[in-house]
Amino acid sequence: MVNENISDLAAFCAIIELGSFRAAAKQLRVTPSALSHRIKNLEDSLQVRLLNRTTRSVAPTDAGRALYDRVSPAMREMSGALQSLDDYRSGLTGTLRLNVPANAARVVLAPAIAGFCRDNPNVRLEIIENDGFVDIVAGGFDAGIRFEETLAPGMTAIRLGPSIRPMVIASPDYLKRHGTPMNPNDLVNHNCINLLFPGGKLAPWDFTDGENHFVLANNGNLTVSSTQMMLDAVRNGIGIGQKLQGIADDAIERGEIVPILEDWMPDYGQFWIYYPKRTYLPSALRAFINSVRAFHGQTGT
Template sequence: MNAPPLASLNDLHTFATVARTRNFRRAAAELGVSPSALSHALRALEARLGVRLLNRTTRSVAPTEAGQRLLDRVAPALRELHGALDAVNAFRDSPLGTLRINAPRAACAWVLAPLVSRFLAEYPGMRVELVADDRFVDIVAGGFDAGVRFGESVQQDMVAVPLGAAQHFVVVAAPAYLAARGTPDCPRALTAHSCIRVRFPGGQYYRWEFRRGSEQVEIEVDGPLATDDMHVMIAAAEAGLGLAYVYAQYAAPAIAAGRLVSVLDDWRPPEPGFFLYYPSHRLPPAGLRAFIDLARRIHPDNRP
Protein backbone atom coordinates (compact mmCIF):
# COMPACT_ATOMS: atom_id res chain seq x y z
CA MET A 1 0.00 0.00 0.00
CA ASN A 2 1.32 3.43 -0.95
CA ALA A 3 2.03 5.83 1.90
CA PRO A 4 -0.22 8.92 2.02
CA PRO A 5 1.37 12.12 0.70
CA LEU A 6 3.07 14.40 3.22
CA ALA A 7 1.03 17.36 1.97
CA SER A 8 -2.20 17.66 0.03
CA LEU A 9 -2.99 20.38 -2.49
CA ASN A 10 -5.21 21.98 0.15
CA ASP A 11 -2.30 21.94 2.63
CA LEU A 12 -0.03 23.70 0.15
CA HIS A 13 -2.69 26.28 -0.71
CA THR A 14 -3.23 26.97 3.00
CA PHE A 15 0.50 27.37 3.64
CA ALA A 16 0.97 29.63 0.60
CA THR A 17 -1.91 31.87 1.70
CA VAL A 18 -0.47 32.34 5.20
CA ALA A 19 3.05 32.88 3.84
CA ARG A 20 1.77 35.45 1.35
CA THR A 21 -0.43 37.43 3.73
CA ARG A 22 1.96 36.98 6.70
CA ASN A 23 -1.06 37.20 8.96
CA PHE A 24 -3.18 34.34 10.30
CA ARG A 25 -6.32 36.43 10.63
CA ARG A 26 -6.17 37.77 7.08
CA ALA A 27 -5.35 34.33 5.71
CA ALA A 28 -8.15 32.73 7.71
CA ALA A 29 -10.64 35.31 6.43
CA GLU A 30 -9.48 34.71 2.86
CA LEU A 31 -9.78 30.92 3.26
CA GLY A 32 -13.06 31.02 5.18
CA VAL A 33 -11.81 29.26 8.31
CA SER A 34 -11.03 30.31 11.88
CA PRO A 35 -7.49 31.47 12.79
CA SER A 36 -7.18 28.66 15.34
CA ALA A 37 -8.13 26.01 12.77
CA LEU A 38 -5.64 27.52 10.34
CA SER A 39 -2.85 27.50 12.93
CA HIS A 40 -3.63 23.88 13.80
CA ALA A 41 -3.52 22.87 10.12
CA LEU A 42 -0.13 24.54 9.62
CA ARG A 43 1.35 22.89 12.71
CA ALA A 44 0.10 19.52 11.50
CA LEU A 45 1.73 20.12 8.11
CA GLU A 46 5.02 21.07 9.76
CA ALA A 47 4.85 17.92 11.90
CA ARG A 48 4.35 15.70 8.85
CA LEU A 49 7.19 17.38 6.97
CA GLY A 50 9.45 17.40 10.02
CA VAL A 51 10.53 21.02 9.45
CA ARG A 52 9.33 24.43 10.60
CA LEU A 53 7.86 26.44 7.72
CA LEU A 54 6.81 29.61 9.54
CA ASN A 55 8.30 31.78 12.26
CA ARG A 56 5.50 33.03 14.49
CA THR A 57 5.52 35.89 16.97
CA THR A 58 2.64 37.66 18.69
CA ARG A 59 2.74 40.33 15.95
CA SER A 60 3.95 38.70 12.78
CA VAL A 61 4.30 35.56 10.70
CA ALA A 62 7.13 35.02 8.22
CA PRO A 63 8.43 32.02 6.27
CA THR A 64 11.56 30.30 7.54
CA GLU A 65 14.30 29.59 5.02
CA ALA A 66 12.72 26.20 4.36
CA GLY A 67 9.28 27.78 4.14
CA GLN A 68 10.48 30.39 1.64
CA ARG A 69 12.03 27.72 -0.56
CA LEU A 70 8.79 25.76 -0.49
CA LEU A 71 6.77 28.90 -1.26
CA ASP A 72 9.04 29.79 -4.20
CA ARG A 73 8.37 26.39 -5.76
CA VAL A 74 4.72 25.99 -4.79
CA ALA A 75 3.32 29.46 -5.58
CA PRO A 76 3.90 29.31 -9.37
CA ALA A 77 2.46 25.79 -9.50
CA LEU A 78 -0.65 26.90 -7.59
CA ARG A 79 -1.12 29.83 -9.97
CA GLU A 80 -0.93 27.41 -12.91
CA LEU A 81 -3.50 25.14 -11.31
CA HIS A 82 -5.84 28.03 -10.57
CA GLY A 83 -5.41 29.19 -14.16
CA ALA A 84 -6.23 25.73 -15.48
CA LEU A 85 -9.39 25.59 -13.37
CA ASP A 86 -10.35 29.09 -14.43
CA ALA A 87 -10.13 28.03 -18.08
CA VAL A 88 -13.31 26.04 -17.45
CA ASN A 89 -15.05 29.36 -16.84
CA ALA A 90 -14.82 30.07 -20.56
CA PHE A 91 -17.47 27.37 -21.10
CA ARG A 92 -19.92 28.85 -18.59
CA ASP A 93 -22.67 31.31 -19.41
CA SER A 94 -21.41 33.42 -16.49
CA PRO A 95 -18.04 33.26 -14.66
CA LEU A 96 -17.73 31.98 -11.10
CA GLY A 97 -15.10 32.81 -8.51
CA THR A 98 -13.57 35.67 -6.54
CA LEU A 99 -11.99 38.79 -8.03
CA ARG A 100 -9.43 40.52 -5.77
CA ILE A 101 -8.58 44.16 -6.60
CA ASN A 102 -6.21 46.56 -4.81
CA ALA A 103 -6.90 50.28 -5.35
CA PRO A 104 -6.43 53.73 -3.81
CA ARG A 105 -9.26 54.96 -1.61
CA ALA A 106 -10.29 57.64 -4.10
CA ALA A 107 -10.56 55.11 -6.92
CA CYS A 108 -12.64 52.83 -4.70
CA ALA A 109 -15.09 55.61 -3.90
CA TRP A 110 -15.45 57.28 -7.28
CA VAL A 111 -14.80 54.62 -9.90
CA LEU A 112 -14.88 51.12 -8.49
CA ALA A 113 -17.84 51.23 -6.07
CA PRO A 114 -20.48 51.82 -8.78
CA LEU A 115 -18.67 49.54 -11.23
CA VAL A 116 -18.44 46.67 -8.73
CA SER A 117 -22.12 47.00 -7.86
CA ARG A 118 -23.05 46.73 -11.53
CA PHE A 119 -20.62 43.83 -12.02
CA LEU A 120 -22.06 41.79 -9.14
CA ALA A 121 -25.60 42.41 -10.40
CA GLU A 122 -24.68 41.13 -13.86
CA TYR A 123 -22.53 38.22 -12.63
CA PRO A 124 -24.17 36.78 -9.50
CA GLY A 125 -21.72 33.88 -9.42
CA MET A 126 -18.81 36.24 -8.74
CA ARG A 127 -17.53 37.74 -5.52
CA VAL A 128 -15.29 40.81 -5.25
CA GLU A 129 -12.70 41.59 -2.59
CA LEU A 130 -11.87 45.29 -2.94
CA VAL A 131 -8.91 46.40 -0.80
CA ALA A 132 -8.54 50.18 -0.37
CA ASP A 133 -4.85 50.96 0.00
CA ASP A 134 -2.97 54.09 -1.08
CA ARG A 135 0.42 52.36 -0.94
CA PHE A 136 2.15 51.03 -4.05
CA VAL A 137 1.44 47.31 -3.70
CA ASP A 138 2.97 44.36 -5.54
CA ILE A 139 -0.31 42.85 -6.72
CA VAL A 140 1.33 39.54 -7.68
CA ALA A 141 2.96 39.05 -4.28
CA GLY A 142 -0.24 40.25 -2.59
CA GLY A 143 -2.38 37.68 -4.38
CA PHE A 144 -4.50 40.24 -6.25
CA ASP A 145 -5.96 39.68 -9.71
CA ALA A 146 -5.63 43.36 -10.56
CA GLY A 147 -4.80 46.78 -9.18
CA VAL A 148 -5.79 50.36 -9.89
CA ARG A 149 -3.36 53.28 -10.12
CA PHE A 150 -2.79 56.45 -12.11
CA GLY A 151 -1.45 55.69 -15.57
CA GLU A 152 2.06 56.99 -14.94
CA SER A 153 2.35 54.79 -11.84
CA VAL A 154 1.69 51.49 -13.64
CA GLN A 155 4.76 49.32 -14.22
CA GLN A 156 5.76 48.58 -17.81
CA ASP A 157 5.28 44.82 -17.47
CA MET A 158 1.58 45.32 -16.73
CA VAL A 159 -1.42 45.53 -19.04
CA ALA A 160 -3.22 48.82 -18.29
CA VAL A 161 -6.88 49.46 -19.07
CA PRO A 162 -8.32 53.02 -18.74
CA LEU A 163 -10.91 53.17 -16.00
CA GLY A 164 -13.28 56.11 -15.90
CA ALA A 165 -12.67 59.76 -16.63
CA ALA A 166 -9.63 61.86 -15.80
CA GLN A 167 -9.36 63.17 -12.24
CA HIS A 168 -8.80 66.88 -11.59
CA PHE A 169 -6.71 68.49 -8.86
CA VAL A 170 -7.10 71.98 -7.38
CA VAL A 171 -5.13 74.14 -4.96
CA VAL A 172 -7.38 75.53 -2.24
CA ALA A 173 -7.15 77.69 0.87
CA ALA A 174 -9.48 79.34 3.36
CA PRO A 175 -10.53 82.93 2.56
CA ALA A 176 -9.09 84.07 5.92
CA TYR A 177 -5.69 82.54 5.10
CA LEU A 178 -5.57 84.30 1.71
CA ALA A 179 -6.61 87.60 3.29
CA ALA A 180 -3.74 87.34 5.78
CA ARG A 181 -1.01 85.88 3.56
CA GLY A 182 -2.01 86.93 0.06
CA THR A 183 -2.98 84.87 -2.99
CA PRO A 184 -0.15 83.15 -4.93
CA ASP A 185 -0.10 84.28 -8.57
CA CYS A 186 2.17 81.52 -9.87
CA PRO A 187 3.33 78.10 -8.66
CA ARG A 188 6.76 79.37 -7.59
CA ALA A 189 5.07 81.78 -5.19
CA LEU A 190 4.01 78.75 -3.15
CA THR A 191 7.50 78.56 -1.64
CA ALA A 192 6.59 81.65 0.43
CA HIS A 193 3.39 80.05 1.72
CA SER A 194 2.42 77.48 4.31
CA CYS A 195 1.36 74.35 2.44
CA ILE A 196 -0.17 71.08 3.58
CA ARG A 197 2.24 68.52 2.19
CA VAL A 198 1.16 65.32 0.48
CA ARG A 199 2.94 62.37 2.06
CA PHE A 200 2.86 58.97 0.39
CA PRO A 201 2.44 55.93 2.65
CA GLY A 202 6.03 54.96 1.82
CA GLY A 203 7.33 58.21 3.32
CA GLN A 204 8.02 60.26 0.17
CA TYR A 205 6.63 63.76 -0.27
CA TYR A 206 4.78 64.72 -3.41
CA ARG A 207 6.09 67.64 -5.46
CA TRP A 208 3.07 69.69 -6.58
CA GLU A 209 2.70 69.61 -10.37
CA PHE A 210 1.30 72.37 -12.56
CA ARG A 211 0.74 72.98 -16.25
CA ARG A 212 -0.09 76.05 -18.31
CA GLY A 213 -0.07 75.49 -22.02
CA SER A 214 3.21 73.75 -22.86
CA GLU A 215 4.89 74.86 -19.61
CA GLN A 216 5.05 72.35 -16.77
CA VAL A 217 6.60 72.85 -13.34
CA GLU A 218 7.01 70.88 -10.13
CA ILE A 219 7.22 72.68 -6.80
CA GLU A 220 8.56 71.28 -3.55
CA VAL A 221 6.34 72.94 -0.96
CA ASP A 222 6.76 73.17 2.80
CA GLY A 223 4.49 73.52 5.78
CA PRO A 224 3.75 72.27 9.30
CA LEU A 225 1.47 69.37 8.30
CA ALA A 226 2.01 66.36 6.06
CA THR A 227 -0.56 63.62 5.52
CA ASP A 228 -1.77 61.05 3.02
CA ASP A 229 -5.45 61.66 3.80
CA MET A 230 -7.20 64.29 1.66
CA HIS A 231 -10.07 64.67 4.11
CA VAL A 232 -7.48 65.78 6.67
CA MET A 233 -5.91 68.14 4.11
CA ILE A 234 -9.24 69.80 3.41
CA ALA A 235 -10.10 70.15 7.11
CA ALA A 236 -6.68 71.69 7.76
CA ALA A 237 -7.08 74.10 4.84
CA GLU A 238 -10.53 75.11 6.11
CA ALA A 239 -8.95 75.80 9.51
CA GLY A 240 -6.52 78.23 7.86
CA LEU A 241 -3.40 76.10 8.22
CA GLY A 242 -2.33 76.67 4.63
CA LEU A 243 -2.87 75.74 0.99
CA ALA A 244 -3.84 72.19 0.02
CA TYR A 245 -3.45 70.27 -3.26
CA VAL A 246 -6.43 67.93 -3.48
CA TYR A 247 -8.85 66.15 -5.79
CA ALA A 248 -11.46 68.62 -7.08
CA GLN A 249 -14.26 66.20 -6.11
CA TYR A 250 -13.11 66.22 -2.48
CA ALA A 251 -12.93 70.01 -2.35
CA ALA A 252 -16.14 70.81 -4.28
CA PRO A 253 -18.54 70.94 -1.26
CA ALA A 254 -16.24 73.27 0.72
CA ILE A 255 -15.72 75.52 -2.33
CA ALA A 256 -19.47 75.68 -2.98
CA ALA A 257 -20.06 76.60 0.68
CA GLY A 258 -17.42 79.34 0.60
CA ARG A 259 -15.19 77.65 3.18
CA LEU A 260 -12.41 77.24 0.60
CA VAL A 261 -11.28 79.16 -2.48
CA SER A 262 -9.40 77.64 -5.42
CA VAL A 263 -6.26 79.45 -6.57
CA LEU A 264 -3.83 79.16 -9.48
CA ASP A 265 -6.71 78.12 -11.74
CA ASP A 266 -4.78 79.25 -14.82
CA TRP A 267 -2.03 76.80 -13.80
CA ARG A 268 -4.18 73.72 -14.00
CA PRO A 269 -2.61 70.63 -12.46
CA PRO A 270 -2.27 67.58 -14.72
CA GLU A 271 -5.37 65.44 -15.20
CA PRO A 272 -4.37 61.85 -14.50
CA GLY A 273 -6.77 59.00 -15.02
CA PHE A 274 -7.13 55.73 -13.16
CA PHE A 275 -6.06 52.53 -14.87
CA LEU A 276 -6.92 48.94 -14.03
CA TYR A 277 -3.79 46.83 -14.47
CA TYR A 278 -2.74 43.18 -14.31
CA PRO A 279 0.42 41.19 -15.18
CA SER A 280 1.11 40.93 -18.90
CA HIS A 281 2.62 37.44 -18.53
CA ARG A 282 -0.58 36.00 -17.05
CA LEU A 283 -3.84 35.28 -18.86
CA PRO A 284 -6.50 37.24 -16.95
CA PRO A 285 -9.07 35.00 -15.25
CA ALA A 286 -12.61 34.90 -16.62
CA GLY A 287 -13.95 37.11 -13.85
CA LEU A 288 -11.38 39.82 -14.56
CA ARG A 289 -12.07 39.64 -18.30
CA ALA A 290 -15.79 40.13 -17.59
CA PHE A 291 -14.98 43.07 -15.29
CA ILE A 292 -12.83 44.73 -17.97
CA ASP A 293 -15.53 44.20 -20.62
CA LEU A 294 -18.09 45.83 -18.33
CA ALA A 295 -15.80 48.81 -17.68
CA ARG A 296 -15.41 49.32 -21.41
CA ARG A 297 -19.17 49.09 -21.96
CA ILE A 298 -19.83 51.70 -19.27
CA HIS A 299 -16.99 53.97 -20.45
CA PRO A 300 -16.87 53.42 -24.24
CA ASP A 301 -14.39 56.31 -24.68
CA ASN A 302 -11.83 54.19 -22.77
CA ARG A 303 -11.63 51.43 -25.34
CA PRO A 304 -8.04 50.73 -26.46
Protein backbone atom coordinates in the same frame (compact mmCIF):
# COMPACT_ATOMS: atom_id res chain seq x y z
CA MET B 1 0.90 12.38 -25.36
CA VAL B 2 -0.56 15.76 -26.33
CA ASN B 3 -3.78 15.19 -24.40
CA GLU B 4 -1.89 14.09 -21.32
CA ASN B 5 0.27 17.25 -21.37
CA ILE B 6 -2.33 19.98 -21.80
CA SER B 7 -2.54 20.88 -18.09
CA ASP B 8 1.25 20.70 -17.81
CA LEU B 9 1.62 23.00 -20.81
CA ALA B 10 -0.72 25.48 -19.14
CA ALA B 11 1.42 25.32 -16.01
CA PHE B 12 4.57 25.82 -18.10
CA CYS B 13 3.06 28.94 -19.74
CA ALA B 14 2.04 30.35 -16.36
CA ILE B 15 5.61 30.02 -15.03
CA ILE B 16 7.03 31.97 -17.97
CA GLU B 17 4.33 34.64 -17.82
CA LEU B 18 4.59 35.20 -14.06
CA GLY B 19 8.35 34.73 -13.84
CA SER B 20 8.49 32.30 -10.93
CA PHE B 21 7.33 28.89 -9.74
CA ARG B 22 5.91 30.41 -6.57
CA ALA B 23 3.71 32.97 -8.34
CA ALA B 24 2.52 30.40 -10.88
CA ALA B 25 1.77 27.87 -8.14
CA LYS B 26 -0.30 30.48 -6.31
CA GLN B 27 -2.30 31.26 -9.45
CA LEU B 28 -2.81 27.57 -10.21
CA ARG B 29 -3.61 26.78 -6.56
CA VAL B 30 -0.96 24.09 -6.20
CA THR B 31 2.21 23.87 -4.15
CA PRO B 32 5.52 24.94 -5.73
CA SER B 33 6.88 21.40 -5.29
CA ALA B 34 3.86 19.90 -7.07
CA LEU B 35 4.28 22.39 -9.89
CA SER B 36 7.99 21.57 -10.18
CA HIS B 37 7.09 17.89 -10.43
CA ARG B 38 4.62 18.59 -13.24
CA ILE B 39 7.25 20.51 -15.22
CA LYS B 40 9.76 17.71 -14.75
CA ASN B 41 7.20 15.22 -16.07
CA LEU B 42 6.59 17.48 -19.06
CA GLU B 43 10.30 17.75 -19.80
CA ASP B 44 10.75 13.99 -19.45
CA SER B 45 7.81 13.37 -21.76
CA LEU B 46 9.11 15.79 -24.41
CA GLN B 47 12.72 14.71 -23.83
CA VAL B 48 14.00 18.29 -23.76
CA ARG B 49 14.82 20.80 -21.01
CA LEU B 50 12.34 23.70 -21.04
CA LEU B 51 13.37 25.84 -18.07
CA ASN B 52 16.63 26.88 -16.47
CA ARG B 53 16.15 27.07 -12.71
CA THR B 54 18.18 28.62 -9.92
CA THR B 55 17.22 29.30 -6.32
CA ARG B 56 16.33 32.86 -7.27
CA SER B 57 15.13 32.81 -10.86
CA VAL B 58 13.63 30.79 -13.67
CA ALA B 59 14.00 31.40 -17.40
CA PRO B 60 13.07 29.43 -20.51
CA THR B 61 15.72 27.62 -22.51
CA ASP B 62 15.80 28.21 -26.25
CA ALA B 63 13.60 25.16 -26.67
CA GLY B 64 11.30 26.38 -23.92
CA ARG B 65 10.95 29.82 -25.50
CA ALA B 66 10.19 28.28 -28.89
CA LEU B 67 7.55 26.01 -27.33
CA TYR B 68 5.97 28.89 -25.40
CA ASP B 69 5.76 31.10 -28.49
CA ARG B 70 3.91 28.34 -30.36
CA VAL B 71 1.54 27.03 -27.68
CA SER B 72 0.68 30.10 -25.57
CA PRO B 73 -1.77 31.64 -28.10
CA ALA B 74 -3.59 28.32 -28.38
CA MET B 75 -3.68 27.93 -24.59
CA ARG B 76 -5.20 31.40 -24.22
CA GLU B 77 -7.84 30.66 -26.82
CA MET B 78 -8.73 27.34 -25.24
CA SER B 79 -8.88 28.70 -21.70
CA GLY B 80 -10.96 31.67 -22.83
CA ALA B 81 -13.42 29.38 -24.61
CA LEU B 82 -13.84 27.16 -21.57
CA GLN B 83 -14.25 30.20 -19.31
CA SER B 84 -16.96 31.58 -21.59
CA LEU B 85 -18.87 28.29 -21.29
CA ASP B 86 -18.69 28.61 -17.51
CA ASP B 87 -20.22 32.08 -17.76
CA TYR B 88 -23.13 30.83 -19.84
CA ARG B 89 -23.72 27.89 -17.53
CA SER B 90 -23.64 29.47 -14.12
CA GLY B 91 -23.08 33.23 -14.34
CA LEU B 92 -20.21 35.06 -12.67
CA THR B 93 -19.12 33.88 -9.24
CA GLY B 94 -16.10 34.04 -6.98
CA THR B 95 -14.01 36.78 -5.38
CA LEU B 96 -12.39 39.70 -7.20
CA ARG B 97 -9.63 41.43 -5.19
CA LEU B 98 -8.31 44.82 -6.31
CA ASN B 99 -5.44 46.89 -4.89
CA VAL B 100 -5.96 50.61 -5.59
CA PRO B 101 -4.73 53.98 -4.32
CA ALA B 102 -7.27 55.96 -2.33
CA ASN B 103 -7.58 58.60 -5.05
CA ALA B 104 -8.47 56.01 -7.70
CA ALA B 105 -10.97 54.36 -5.37
CA ARG B 106 -12.76 57.68 -4.89
CA VAL B 107 -12.53 59.14 -8.40
CA VAL B 108 -12.72 56.05 -10.65
CA LEU B 109 -14.38 53.23 -8.71
CA ALA B 110 -16.76 54.72 -6.13
CA PRO B 111 -19.21 56.21 -8.65
CA ALA B 112 -18.94 53.27 -11.05
CA ILE B 113 -19.25 50.01 -9.10
CA ALA B 114 -22.96 50.09 -8.22
CA GLY B 115 -23.95 48.67 -11.61
CA PHE B 116 -21.40 45.85 -11.45
CA CYS B 117 -22.46 44.84 -7.93
CA ARG B 118 -26.12 44.91 -8.89
CA ASP B 119 -25.62 42.85 -12.05
CA ASN B 120 -23.27 40.31 -10.44
CA PRO B 121 -24.60 39.47 -6.99
CA ASN B 122 -22.54 36.26 -6.78
CA VAL B 123 -19.20 38.04 -7.21
CA ARG B 124 -17.56 39.16 -3.99
CA LEU B 125 -15.75 42.44 -4.78
CA GLU B 126 -12.90 43.40 -2.43
CA ILE B 127 -11.33 46.84 -2.97
CA ILE B 128 -8.22 47.32 -0.82
CA GLU B 129 -6.95 50.91 -0.65
CA ASN B 130 -3.17 51.20 -0.53
CA ASP B 131 -1.16 54.20 -1.74
CA GLY B 132 2.12 52.26 -1.66
CA PHE B 133 3.55 50.11 -4.43
CA VAL B 134 2.29 46.55 -3.97
CA ASP B 135 3.24 43.31 -5.70
CA ILE B 136 -0.28 42.28 -6.67
CA VAL B 137 0.75 38.70 -7.45
CA ALA B 138 2.46 38.16 -4.10
CA GLY B 139 -0.42 39.93 -2.35
CA GLY B 140 -3.05 37.66 -3.89
CA PHE B 141 -4.78 40.43 -5.88
CA ASP B 142 -6.46 39.91 -9.23
CA ALA B 143 -5.58 43.42 -10.42
CA GLY B 144 -4.32 46.81 -9.35
CA ILE B 145 -4.88 50.41 -10.42
CA ARG B 146 -2.10 52.99 -10.86
CA PHE B 147 -0.97 55.82 -13.12
CA GLU B 148 0.88 54.61 -16.21
CA GLU B 149 4.36 55.67 -15.08
CA THR B 150 4.10 53.59 -11.88
CA LEU B 151 2.86 50.35 -13.47
CA ALA B 152 4.80 47.21 -12.64
CA PRO B 153 6.70 45.78 -15.64
CA GLY B 154 5.41 42.76 -17.49
CA MET B 155 1.74 43.50 -16.81
CA THR B 156 -1.25 43.86 -19.10
CA ALA B 157 -2.74 47.35 -18.60
CA ILE B 158 -5.94 49.06 -19.78
CA ARG B 159 -6.98 52.69 -19.35
CA LEU B 160 -9.68 53.13 -16.75
CA GLY B 161 -11.69 56.22 -15.87
CA PRO B 162 -11.50 59.89 -16.82
CA SER B 163 -8.41 62.01 -17.38
CA ILE B 164 -7.18 63.36 -14.04
CA ARG B 165 -5.73 66.72 -13.01
CA PRO B 166 -4.50 67.92 -9.62
CA MET B 167 -6.33 70.69 -7.84
CA VAL B 168 -4.95 73.27 -5.39
CA ILE B 169 -7.55 74.07 -2.74
CA ALA B 170 -8.05 76.34 0.27
CA SER B 171 -10.90 77.35 2.57
CA PRO B 172 -12.62 80.72 2.07
CA ASP B 173 -11.58 81.65 5.62
CA TYR B 174 -7.89 80.95 4.93
CA LEU B 175 -7.96 83.02 1.73
CA LYS B 176 -9.71 85.88 3.53
CA ARG B 177 -6.97 85.93 6.17
CA HIS B 178 -3.95 85.37 3.92
CA GLY B 179 -5.00 86.41 0.41
CA THR B 180 -5.39 84.33 -2.76
CA PRO B 181 -2.22 83.26 -4.63
CA MET B 182 -2.41 84.27 -8.28
CA ASN B 183 0.43 82.07 -9.57
CA PRO B 184 2.40 79.12 -8.15
CA ASN B 185 5.32 81.31 -7.06
CA ASP B 186 2.99 83.07 -4.60
CA LEU B 187 2.73 79.82 -2.61
CA VAL B 188 6.10 80.56 -0.96
CA ASN B 189 4.18 83.04 1.23
CA HIS B 190 1.56 80.49 2.29
CA ASN B 191 1.27 77.50 4.61
CA CYS B 192 1.16 74.60 2.14
CA ILE B 193 0.25 71.18 3.56
CA ASN B 194 2.47 68.25 2.63
CA LEU B 195 1.12 64.81 1.74
CA LEU B 196 3.46 61.95 2.66
CA PHE B 197 3.39 58.80 0.53
CA PRO B 198 3.80 55.38 2.24
CA GLY B 199 7.38 55.04 0.98
CA GLY B 200 8.39 58.27 2.73
CA LYS B 201 8.34 60.54 -0.33
CA LEU B 202 6.42 63.81 -0.28
CA ALA B 203 3.79 64.29 -2.98
CA PRO B 204 5.06 66.82 -5.55
CA TRP B 205 3.28 70.08 -6.26
CA ASP B 206 3.03 69.96 -10.05
CA PHE B 207 2.22 72.93 -12.29
CA THR B 208 2.34 73.89 -15.96
CA ASP B 209 2.45 77.23 -17.76
CA GLY B 210 0.94 75.63 -20.84
CA GLU B 211 4.28 74.70 -22.35
CA ASN B 212 6.53 73.61 -19.49
CA HIS B 213 5.88 71.35 -16.53
CA PHE B 214 7.52 72.29 -13.24
CA VAL B 215 7.48 71.21 -9.59
CA LEU B 216 7.67 73.60 -6.64
CA ALA B 217 8.83 72.85 -3.12
CA ASN B 218 6.13 73.98 -0.72
CA ASN B 219 6.38 75.91 2.49
CA GLY B 220 4.33 74.50 5.36
CA ASN B 221 4.33 73.28 8.94
CA LEU B 222 1.98 70.32 8.53
CA THR B 223 2.54 66.94 6.88
CA VAL B 224 -0.22 64.32 6.69
CA SER B 225 -0.32 60.78 5.36
CA SER B 226 -3.82 60.54 3.89
CA THR B 227 -5.88 62.52 1.42
CA GLN B 228 -8.76 62.67 3.90
CA MET B 229 -6.51 64.30 6.52
CA MET B 230 -5.35 66.74 3.86
CA LEU B 231 -8.93 67.67 3.05
CA ASP B 232 -9.85 68.08 6.72
CA ALA B 233 -6.84 70.33 7.33
CA VAL B 234 -7.74 72.53 4.36
CA ARG B 235 -11.39 72.68 5.40
CA ASN B 236 -10.32 73.82 8.87
CA GLY B 237 -8.30 76.70 7.46
CA ILE B 238 -4.84 75.41 8.40
CA GLY B 239 -3.36 75.99 4.97
CA ILE B 240 -3.44 75.27 1.24
CA GLY B 241 -3.56 71.70 -0.04
CA GLN B 242 -3.30 69.82 -3.31
CA LYS B 243 -5.53 66.87 -4.22
CA LEU B 244 -6.62 65.12 -7.37
CA GLN B 245 -9.60 66.51 -9.24
CA GLY B 246 -12.81 64.86 -8.08
CA ILE B 247 -11.68 64.13 -4.51
CA ALA B 248 -12.99 67.38 -3.06
CA ASP B 249 -16.08 67.92 -5.24
CA ASP B 250 -18.58 67.59 -2.36
CA ALA B 251 -16.71 70.08 -0.17
CA ILE B 252 -16.46 72.52 -3.10
CA GLU B 253 -20.20 72.26 -3.78
CA ARG B 254 -20.90 73.03 -0.09
CA GLY B 255 -18.63 76.08 -0.24
CA GLU B 256 -16.25 74.69 2.41
CA ILE B 257 -13.24 74.95 0.11
CA VAL B 258 -12.48 76.61 -3.22
CA PRO B 259 -10.10 75.68 -6.05
CA ILE B 260 -7.30 78.12 -6.88
CA LEU B 261 -4.57 78.34 -9.57
CA GLU B 262 -6.82 76.33 -11.93
CA ASP B 263 -5.05 77.61 -15.06
CA TRP B 264 -1.76 76.15 -13.82
CA MET B 265 -2.85 72.53 -13.37
CA PRO B 266 -1.23 69.81 -15.54
CA ASP B 267 -3.00 66.80 -17.03
CA TYR B 268 -1.96 63.56 -15.30
CA GLY B 269 -3.69 61.35 -17.84
CA GLN B 270 -5.80 58.38 -16.79
CA PHE B 271 -5.51 55.66 -14.23
CA TRP B 272 -4.79 52.18 -15.61
CA ILE B 273 -6.02 48.84 -14.34
CA TYR B 274 -3.30 46.23 -14.65
CA TYR B 275 -3.03 42.49 -14.08
CA PRO B 276 -0.53 39.67 -14.74
CA LYS B 277 -0.28 38.28 -18.23
CA ARG B 278 -2.25 35.06 -18.04
CA THR B 279 -3.32 32.22 -20.23
CA TYR B 280 -6.82 33.64 -19.79
CA LEU B 281 -8.50 36.67 -18.19
CA PRO B 282 -10.88 35.69 -15.37
CA SER B 283 -14.44 36.43 -16.40
CA ALA B 284 -15.26 38.43 -13.27
CA LEU B 285 -12.30 40.73 -13.88
CA ARG B 286 -13.19 41.10 -17.56
CA ALA B 287 -16.79 41.97 -16.65
CA PHE B 288 -15.64 44.44 -13.99
CA ILE B 289 -13.31 46.26 -16.39
CA ASN B 290 -16.02 46.46 -19.05
CA SER B 291 -18.57 47.73 -16.53
CA VAL B 292 -16.37 50.50 -15.12
CA ARG B 293 -15.18 51.58 -18.55
CA ALA B 294 -18.76 51.70 -19.82
CA PHE B 295 -19.75 53.88 -16.85
CA HIS B 296 -17.01 56.36 -17.76
CA GLY B 297 -17.89 56.23 -21.47
CA GLN B 298 -14.68 54.51 -22.55
CA THR B 299 -14.15 52.30 -25.57
CA GLY B 300 -11.08 50.62 -27.07
CA THR B 301 -7.90 50.26 -25.00
